Amino acid sequence: MGRKTVLSFFQGIVPAEDEMKKCALILVCLVSILSMILVSCATSAKSEETAREKTETPKNISSVYIASPFFNDEEYDNVVYVENVLNQLGITFFSPMRQTVDAEAGSLDWAYKIFEMDRTEIVKADAVVAIYYGSEGDTGTAWECGYATAIGKPVVLVHVDRENGSNLMLNCGSTTNIYIEELINFDFSTFPVYEYDGIMF
Secondary structure, eight states, X not given: OOHHHHHHHHHHHSOTTOHHHHHHHHHHHHHHHHHHHHHHHHHHHHHHHHHHHHHOOOSSOOEEEEEOOOSSHHXXXXXXXXXXXXXXXXXXXXXXXXXXXXXXTTSHXXXXXXXXXXXXXXXXXXXXXXXXXXXXXOHHHHHHHHHHHHTTOOEEEEESOSSSOBOHHHHHHSSEEEEGGGGGGOOTTTOOOOOOOSOBO
8 A cells, every 4th residue: 555545545534633643644654655665675685685696606617518509600610719718718618519429410319419418518517608699599509508507507608799689588697798709808717797788689
């Protein structure tokens, strides 16, 4: 019940000339206002708690899983670039692009072996580094990011294109957002949190 509703209700049943009851009416209105303030503060505190939870990530990351498509030259080159950067930073990595399985390509057996291999490596890694192409992003990479988040692994969402936008579920669900040229300066020992600053959809 809002302050005006409370005031109108009591004005209808309390004689205006009764000063003592006027004081009681004012007191009730003040209590109502105080209650609304407390509810607002509680909501704000919950939002701050959620923000704090996002910053409480594991430190001293030493191994990562590289999540990325590699179906064309640009995607292949970006995976190679990220691999080279991680080598420079002294971070070990699992790169699905470099892996093969003992099964006929395109078969169901091949698909399940790759799926289980990649899923297992996400579990083993300290974090996931995902190369993301915005509105043209790969669905497999999106699944890997979601799975990593669900099992408590921090995700570095590496944006390739500043103009292509980002799906809010990915940039908000990931632990930190950077652009690909910033990866070389990313500190995996402290794992800083950066919010996405581009267009979201």
